[in-house]
Amino acid sequence: MGLIILLLLVMMAVIVLWWPSMIPSDIKLVADQSFSKSATQKDKSFSDLLSEDDTNFSRALKPRQFSFPFDYGAHNSYRTEWWYFTGNLENSDGRKFGYELTFFRFALSAKPYSSRSVWRNNQLYMAHLTLTDVKEDRFYTDERFSRAGNELAGAADNKYQVWLYDWSATAQGKVDFPLHLRAKSDEFAIDLLLNTQKSLVLQGEQGLSRKSAEPGNASYYYSYTRLLTLGTLSIAGITHSVTGNSWMDREWSTSSLSKEQSGWDWFALQFSDNSELMFYRLRRKDGQQDSNSAGSVVLADSTKVPLQAQDVTIKTLNTWRSPHSRINYPSQWRLSVPSQKLEVDIVPLINDQELNVSYRYWEGAVRINGTKNGKAVSGQGYVELTGYQ
Template sequence: MRERKFIVLAIVLLAFLIIFWRQTFTFSMLTPPAEDGSFGQILSRDEEENFAHALKPRKFSFPADHGAHNRYRTEWWYFTGNLKNPYGRKFGYELTFFRFALKADTPPSKSVWRNNQLYMAHFTVTDVEENHFYTDERFSRTGNNLAGTSNKKYQVWLHDWSASSLDNSDFPLRLQAKGPEFAIDLILKARKDLVLQGEQGLSRKSEKPGNASYYYSYPRLTTEGSINIGDNKFSVMGDSWMDREWSTSSLSDEQAGWDWFALQFADNSELMFYRLRRKDGQQDSNSSGSVILADSSKITLRKQDVKIKVLDTWKSPHSHSIYPSKWHLSIPGQNLEVDVIPLINDQELNVSYRYWEGAVSVKGIKNGKSISGQGYVELTGYK
């Protein structure tokens, strides 16, 4: 779902690396776009023949598939979560690692610095009580072990930011990251099974063959550890969500952005839905998602199954972009009607590529009874 953002992040990173290492590349296709509307043009170029494509369902193999898939152009490891300290103080966090391949083939070189893989990472903490949003960003090439993954265990890192299993099994998983004013040190344990999104893990983004990703999630990860803000350390507990995707092909030229919902309900069910928005203002027919039941079984959702109404908006004082800030989400087939509300409005990341991603609360009715929940929402392509 996040191909556009990763390409633009990679573009900025490439410019930095050219200056820093003074190596010669040919990047004529990677000139930063002047505005959001040109993202689709960059992503629809045909200079990707040597990359692998997500064309049909595949057999997943773990722990190998937790590691990098370098033959695909883009890849990401996405962690988000809602946490509380013992006194009920609320926090949200995001820790995300991105991989981007300059070329499909690794260039021959004796230098440990020269390779075709670049990594980027975003780290945020939402302090609800103080109405403050902390962000940080890092990037590096994989050379000299500065960033990378393992195919023998769940492990991805960029400098000292990392997500790494504590033993030979996938979980417990430890997340560590430290920014200028804030840090996390968290232990995640899988409360529910892994879920293959889309068609047995193949998530189609448009009608064109290959415009798809391989996508799986851990929708409910029991989380405990600490959050540091300034000189204050908070012991916290709660739940996290992990998304994994890799792909090569772009979204279509007609798609302007997306609204991505990852919601965890108090009845131990979850909802993932991405609403692709078209440039003509309509919802794209390839919008998709799933309901994950308490027993980890999945119900696939199509565009027509989910109705989303924007109830309010928020204008960023930083970028002046206008984002939705409250939604009514309805799934008639699941007897579900809920309102989704940001814990604070200002959860906009002003990094290499501007977007909104933040912690939300959920309240509504399911099967005629009150239900509550929490989650994360990501918004891209808003101006």
């Protein structure tokens, strides 16, 4: 372990020393031999990074033709992208868990760097792993970084495969599903197999998800909204066999937020009638909801129904103050979609699901109860909250 830590420290020092002008300004190597941030720096969220702009990168300007397996892989000419998995699971005794495994890619420059060294690479990968243990009211997190050099991190373009060291999401077949997720931290681990139950969903306008009226403030975005999941979770050396459902998102962009926007509330909900809802509520710096907020309902037969800002009402019913950051987050919501005759209350499985990593944000498992078409409906999902600093 000491050798691994030393190698990581050397690698991160090389990143900082070789390309200081290309590293995001809020990433640094600190003297306590850990890759971390000051309190002020850590409180910068993903919205800060996504609002930065560089005209030399490719931009999401219009709908495109998606091509697989190529679009499972990395799009290095865009500044930012992520491979995102969340899920709600339980063991045979009904003990509930939530998990998140997300791989992020950040381009440090618009053009690849030519070098004889396999270590020198202009793509930086970051991964987040979390586990929510509802019974014990515990939230576990871990984070990793690496350049893509020397195969330490990357994404394949001939099948679904993304990795950072020994954390990975890898297709077991020739192209896509089933997907095998594996990630291990000192205290906890996941080993899960995901199979799709519904068709791929192109979010927004045929996969172009606009975040503001400014050209290029958009992402290419697709989802698998219901993935049958089975496998094991390990906490403190104790292994739990689990089953449940996961959600997968893929996005890539260069600049997806405008300067007037401060962050977002993102909802990914799976209902008991085999339908799903994704909605991102963009928040403006003046405290108002941005008119570019949008999402979709995916019906039981996989039909997508687009949602615009005026189609969805979200009311905050409660708040929670983080003991770690002193940030106040919404902690209960009432979401209504009149066109779908849907009204549900959304409640976190536990309040403390804040990631205190390089970018501070709240991402947690939630439960759902309410009505749809005059009948009771329940469900589960994940909510992400950014920009509440």
